[in-house]
Amino acid sequence: MKVKIKQWHGVASWLWVANDENCGICRAPFNGCCPDCKVPGDDCPLVWGQCSHCFHMHCILKWLNSQQVQQQCPMCRQEWKFKEGETT
Amino acid sequence: MNDNSAVLMLHGLPAAWDTVTAALVSPSTPPPVTDESVSEALTLLCKKGLGQYVEGWLLETLQVSLASHVAPEFWAGLQQPEVETQERARAVALLEAFRTLLRRLQPFLCGLERLGTWQDEGRAGLLGPGAHGLRERAFSIIRAILLFSPPPVLQQRVLEFYSRTFSVYMSQMEEQIEADDVAAESNGNDTCTGCAAAQQVCWCQDALEQLQEFSHILSRLQLLERVSSEAVTNILHRLIEQRMEQRCRGEYERSFLSDFNEWLEQVLGWLSRVFASEVGEAGSNTLPTDGMLDYIGSTILQRWRCHMQQFFCRIYVNMRIEELFSIIRDFPESTPAVEDLKFCLERTNQRQQLLTSLKSAFETRLLHPGVHTSDIITVYISAIKALRELDPSMVILQVACQPIRKYLRTREDTVRQIVASLTGDTEGCSELASELSRADPVTLETQDSEDEGSDPEEWTPDPTDALTVDKTGSKRRSSDIISLLVSIFGSKEIFIDEYKTVLADRLLHQLNYNTAREIRNVELLKLRFGESHMHYCEVMLKDVADSRRINTNIHEEEARLPEEEQPSVPLSAMILSSEFWPQLKEEKLELPAAISKSMETYTHRFEKLKAMRTLSWKPHLGSVTLDVELEDRTLTNLSVSPIHAAIILHFQEKGTWALEELSGVLGVPQELLRRKLALWQQHGVLQEESPGRYSVLEKASSRERPDRGIMLIDSDEEGDSNTTTQSEQREEKLQLFWAYIQAMLTNLESMTLERIHSMLRMFVATGPGVTEMDVNELQAFLQKKVRDHQLIVSAGVYRLPKTTQ
Numbered sequence: 001m002k003v004k005i006k007q008w009h010g011v012a013s014w015l016w017v018a019n020d021e022n023c024g025i026c027r028a029p030f031n032g033c034c035p036d037c038k039v040p041g042d043d044c045p046l047v048w049g050q051c052s053h054c055f056h057m058h059c060i061l062k063w064l065n066s067q068q069v070q071q072q073c074p075m076c077r078q079e080w081k082f083k084e085g086e087t088t
Numbered sequence: 089m090n091d092n093s094a095v096l097m098l099h100g101l102p103a104a105w106d107t108v109t110a111a112l113v114s115p116s117t118p119p120p121v122t123d124e125s126v127s128e129a130l131t132l133l134c135k136k137g138l139g140q141y142v143e144g145w146l147l148e149t150l151q152v153s154l155a156s157h158v159a160p161e162f163w164a165g166l167q168q169p170e171v172e173t174q175e176r177a178r179a180v181a182l183l184e185a186f187r188t189l190l191r192r193l194q195p196f197l198c199g200l201e202r203l204g205t206w207q208d209e210g211r212a213g214l215l216g217p218g219a220h221g222l223r224e225r226a227f228s229i230i231r232a233i234l235l236f237s238p239p240p241v242l243q244q245r246v247l248e249f250y251s252r253t254f255s256v257y258m259s260q261m262e263e264q265i266e267a268d269d270v271a272a273e274s275n276g277n278d279t280c281t282g283c284a285a286a287q288q289v290c291w292c293q294d295a296l297e298q299l300q301e302f303s304h305i306l307s308r309l310q311l312l313e314r315v316s317s318e319a320v321t322n323i324l325h326r327l328i329e330q331r332m333e334q335r336c337r338g339e340y341e342r343s344f345l346s347d348f349n350e351w352l353e354q355v356l357g358w359l360s361r362v363f364a365s366e367v368g369e370a371g372s373n374t375l376p377t378d379g380m381l382d383y384i385g386s387t388i389l390q391r392w393r394c395h396m397q398q399f400f401c402r403i404y405v406n407m408r409i410e411e412l413f414s415i416i417r418d419f420p421e422s423t424p425a426v427e428d429l430k431f432c433l434e435r436t437n438q439r440q441q442l443l444t445s446l447k448s449a450f451e452t453r454l455l456h457p458g459v460h461t462s463d464i465i466t467v468y469i470s471a472i473k474a475l476r477e478l479d480p481s482m483v484i485l486q487v488a489c490q491p492i493r494k495y496l497r498t499r500e501d502t503v504r505q506i507v508a509s510l511t512g513d514t515e516g517c518s519e520l521a522s523e524l525s526r527a528d529p530v531t532l533e534t535q536d537s538e539d540e541g542s543d544p545e546e547w548t549p550d551p552t553d554a555l556t557v558d559k560t561g562s563k564r565r566s567s568d569i570i571s572l573l574v575s576i577f578g579s580k581e582i583f584i585d586e587y588k589t590v591l592a593d594r595l596l597h598q599l600n601y602n603t604a605r606e607i608r609n610v611e612l613l614k615l616r617f618g619e620s621h622m623h624y625c626e627v628m629l630k631d632v633a634d635s636r637r638i639n640t641n642i643h644e645e646e647a648r649l650p651e652e653e654q655p656s657v658p659l660s661a662m663i664l665s666s667e668f669w670p671q672l673k674e675e676k677l678e679l680p681a682a683i684s685k686s687m688e689t690y691t692h693r694f695e696k697l698k699a700m701r702t703l704s705w706k707p708h709l710g711s712v713t714l715d716v717e718l719e720d721r722t723l724t725n726l727s728v729s730p731i732h733a734a735i736i737l738h739f740q741e742k743g744t745w746a747l748e749e750l751s752g753v754l755g756v757p758q759e760l761l762r763r764k765l766a767l768w769q770q771h772g773v774l775q776e777e778s779p780g781r782y783s784v785l786e787k788a789s790s791r792e793r794p795d796r797g798i799m800l801i802d803s804d805e806e807g808d809s810n811t812t813t814q815s816e817q818r819e820e821k822l823q824l825f826w827a828y829i830q831a832m833l834t835n836l837e838s839m840t841l842e843r844i845h846s847m848l849r850m851f852v853a854t855g856p857g858v859t860e861m862d863v864n865e866l867q868a869f870l871q872k873k874v875r876d877h878q879l880i881v882s883a884g885v886y887r888l889p890k891t892t893q
Contacts (some may be wrong), residue, residue, distance in 0.1 A: 001716065001718050001735055001739060001743070001784045001786065002462055002716075002717040002732075002740065003714055003716055003717075003736050003740045003741055004714060004715040004716075004717065005657050005658070005712060005714045005733065005737075005738075006271070006656065006685070006712040006714055006715065007658050007660065007708045007712070007713070007731055008657050008659045008660070008683065008710070008712050008714045008733070009660055009661070009662065009711045010532070010659060010661045010662070010687060010690075010705060010706075010707075010709070010710045011596060011661065011662045011664065011706045011709035011710045011732070012659070012661050012662070012663055012664070012687075012703040012704060012705045012706060013586045013663065013665070013666035013703070013704050013706070014663050014664070014665065014666075014694070014698070014704075015663040015666065015667075015701065015702060015703075015704055016700060016701055017700050017701065017702050018700075024201070029667050031665065031666055032665075032667035032668070037377075038623060038626075039185075039626075039630060040627070040665045040667065040668065041419075041634070041665060041698075041701075042698070043137070046506070046700065047667065048618050048700075050374070069487075072677075078151065
């Protein structure tokens with residue numbers, strides 16, 4: 001007997017490779033989107049800081065904009081720096 | 089003159105009395121005594137103060153004669169034994185009896201007339217009630233004695249006579265109408281349609297003449313109303329009923345109102361004959377002017393016309409109420425019947441009856457386990473459409489359909505059915521789909537706002553039978569089908585969730601990325617349910633579109649690879665945003681290495697495409713198209729689920745597998761595996777050579793016939809749905825509350841069901857699940873916990889078992 005597969009339609013779900021499930025700022029799942037967005041994924045990406053914490057991009061930007069003096073990671077209070085090359 | 093008075097004086101009072109009484113009771117022409125002498129006598133009597141007794145005496149005489157001779161004679165005439173057998177003879181006897189009656193009473197009537205005239209003129213100072221008053225008194229005496237307790241024979245005879253004349257009249261009317269049609273004449277029937285006698289002895293004409301005389305006599309004696317009303321009412325009732333039974337029962341597609349109105353006018357023609365002499369009589373006696381005469385006639389007829397309309401409406405409404413269920417079922421074909429019913433119902437006070445009857449019809453004919461949910465929904469939709477025509481205030485709809493709504497709430501598949509028909513999936517009820525795509529939809533958001541912008545002038549109060557318990561009573565009742573259906577469950581979330589599930593199933597089943605129809609549905613639903621609620625569905629559809637793009641991308645990339653690096657399995661994927669899809673069933677399945685490898689490669693390419701993102705495959709979901717080549721035959725383009733494909737791929741490597749062995753390799757429980765194997769057994773590719781051992785059937789000829797395929801049908805029902813069922817989802821939602829419940833019980837030790845429920849509502853009010861959770865559901869959940877020994881219940885109070893504290 002020989003089985004020839006012509007087409008295999010699989011089903012998968014995508015997920016962020018992150019060390020946490022929820023965004024530390026909005027508490028919504030990373031795989032969902034930030035409160036201001038409607039569509040997850042490309043339209044509401046994650047960003048990583050050099051401290052290795054990650055957030056919804058929109059969330060952390062909003063946070064950083066609200067900080068007058070120094071820009072810190074809301075999780076570890078280190079100075080916030082975007083991790084190079086890993087933003088989408 | 090002097091002579092006369094001398095004579096009178098001579099004979100004295102007795103003579104005067106005789107003269108007067110003779111003048112009154114035997115007015116045979118020529119009068120035996122001259123007018124003058126009567127006057128003299130009268131004057132004398134009055135002088136002696138006897139004038140007042142004349143009237144008393146006359147009435148007394150009438151009464152005595154009536155009681156002793158006239159009435160017995162009348163009844164005897166009516167009941168002559170020799171006429172019992174023949175209808176025509178009975179009619180004659182009836183007439184004859186009344187003729188005699190009139191003849192016997194005639195002298196008294198004339199006498200009364202005379203005395204009345206004297207009184208009116210005040211002759212010789214005679215006082216009294218006058219002609220009119222006397223006549224009234226005499227007639228009440230006649231009525232009292234004659235009809236005090238009439239034997240039933242009179243009504244029978246009158247009824248029979250009227251029925252006959254009625255049919256004669258109607259058949260003549262019809263002949264007049266049909267006279268235009270020449271052909272209509274020769275119907276080959278030698279009995280007359282009017283009198284039901286043979287043509288040669290037809291007595292139609294006689295009957296009509298008799299009718300005229302009969303009416304005349306009755307009205308002379310002022311007995312017309314007394315004698316005829318009951319019979320006429322009876323006849324009209326019966327005839328309308330009969331006609332309606334013949335014409336209208338079961339026939340809903342035609343309006344009968346104008347038909348019946350025409351027919352009633354004809355009947356009125358007959359009535360005018362029955363009451364014609366009443367008209368004439370009234371005219372000649374008291375109202376000499378012609379204009380007034382018509383007026384009287386028309387008031388009587390007018391009264392009867394109203395009666396008849398009333399009869400008609402009542403009978404019609406009764407019949408239609410009985411048939412209302414069928415009418416609703418046939419709607420909109422039965423629109424004319426509904427319109428007729430509406431017209432008639434407004435004129436009779438039978439709404440309550442209609443409601444009761446319709447409710448019980450629903451309960452006996454629709455709301456039992458033998459009826460499919462989709463049929464109930466179809467009838468409900470028809471009912472909405474029909475009843476909103478019938479009663480624009482929607483009260484009937486609201487009240488009568490209460491049982492349906494209640495019942496639908498108890499059916500598990502209601503939501504699924506409604507959603508399926510909304511999206512046009514089921515064959516039967518496409519109404520909902522078209523209702524959905526109707527222009528100018530009622531948004532569910534705004535439908536219950538108070539200020540609908542309707543003119544306050546057009547406001548009408550609710551009918552009295554409106555449900556007062558209903559809190560929404562003051563609000564405008566919605567007649568929108570979809571809103572009504574959705575409101576069965578009180579919240580639209582449950583529908584949206586169900587739609588999400590249906591949509592997910594559909595998208596995961598077809599896998600061809602063709603979403604035009606779904607997009608349309610989602611757009612339509614958005615108009616109804618509001619943009620925000622359909623947000624998840626939009627993301628789902630977007631996922632499909634994105635998946636297609638990613639697939640194309642990856643496939644293009646693969647095509648550029650050298651031959652040997654081309655993937656062995658053509659793989660495409662549906663990539664979901666897991667947060668936005670309904671919970672998918674988790675099932676374990678180890679796919680064959682080749683497939684897993686392809687998936688891994690695919691994942692790598694995806695990761696390259698979308699940085700920092702990866703894929704988590706759902707190995708059991710999807711579909712596979714494959715060919716199976718056997719020694720003597722090839723099965724092409726089979727479309728199977730991944731687990732089926734995995735099974736057959738394993739058999740490719742090794743011809744025979746034991747069940748437990750295969751189960752170990754696939755990571756699938758044996759029971760499930762056995763069921764899945766059945767598909768290949770049905771295709772005749774595999775056989776179970778000994779219990780628990782399966783092998784490939786290379787040659788079709790070696791297959792045993794007849795095979796046991798019938799028993800082996802893949803009865804995997806939940807295989808149809810990739811998503812968890814509604815109840816499972818609910819269960820999970822409730823599971824969330826378990827922590828709260830435990831905490832509450834730890835602190836408060838024991839609580840009643842109601843307490844727990846209200847506490848949950850208070851504290852966990854933010855979640856979407858709470859609004860949908862009712863006490864019963866919670867109770868079921870707690871019961872389950874009790875069964876699992878996680879909870880103790882005694883005397884309606886729940887507490888945690890000691891050991892867990």
